Amino acid sequence: xxxxxxxxxxxxxxxxxxxxxxxxxxxxxxxxxxxxxxxxxxxxxxxxxxxxxxxxxxxxxxxxxxxxxxxxxxxxxxxxxxxxxxxxxxxxxxxxxxxxxxxxxxxxxxxxxxxxxxxxxxxxxxxxxxxxxxxxxxxxxxxxxxxxxxxxxxxxxxxxxxxxxxxxxxxxx
Numbered sequence: 001x002x003x004x005x006x007x008x009x010x011x012x013x014x015x016x017x018x019x020x021x022x023x024x025x026x027x028x029x030x031x032x033x034x035x036x037x038x039x040x041x042x043x044x045x046x047x048x049x050x051x052x053x054x055x056x057x058x059x060x061x062x063x064x065x066x067x068x069x070x071x072x073x074x075x076x077x078x079x080x081x082x083x084x085x086x087x088x089x090x091x092x093x094x095x096x097x098x099x100x101x102x103x104x105x106x107x108x109x110x111x112x113x114x115x116x117x118x119x120x121x122x123x124x125x126x127x128x129x130x131x132x133x134x135x136x137x138x139x140x141x142x143x144x145x146x147x148x149x150x151x152x153x154x155x156x157x158x159x160x161x162x163x164x165x166x167x168x169x170x171x172x173x
Contacts (some may be wrong), residue, residue: 004071006037011063011082018087022060024121027128029063039070046133060084093106138173 010032014025022029026049033039040048045062048069052061060083067079101107134140146160167173 005073007070008078008082011079012086012167015083015086016090017084021057021122022063022083022120024118024125027132029066030129030132033066040066044069059063109147136173138167142167142173156159 014028014032016068030045034042045066048065049062051065052059055061060080063083064076064080069078071078078133098107098110101110130143131141134143142164146164149155149160150157164173
């Protein structure tokens with residue numbers, strides 16, 4: 001029972017700083033689930049993240065899958081509620097506060113600041129995850145090439161995923 005309480009409390013705390021969604025917290029979630037608590041291993045974390053990204057629905061499905069792995073259906077439900085309830089309440093009251101503001105410049109400032117925070121956290125998360133999962137020069141080159149192609153072209157991301165998958169199947173990464 002203490003593992004459920006630990007799961008609930010830790011994920012609830014993460015939820016309060018999850019600007020940009022759970023993807024902004026992936027390195028911290030990875031560290032918690034794999035290194036600190038040893039709930040899952042690196043490969044399982046990667047698999048759950050891939051499933052969550054491929055499946056339709058909210059991007060916090062990674063957390064749901066970790067909860068499921070730890071304690072079955074009860075763990076999945078508890079993890080999902082834990083990651084959702086604090087930030088939902090916080091955003092509800094923040095939105096009410098913003099709507100009540102009379103000064104449109106202040107409203108825009110808060111909205112732009114929140115957007116910048118979310119973007120920064122997601123980019124930081126992507127960088128940390130890349131450092132943790134890239135184990136070869138080829139993997140780093142693929143990461144850099146993917147960033148460059150995304151930034152400088154209008155290629156659909158599925159092409160890049162297919163290229164990465166093909167390189168993995170061929171054993172080049």
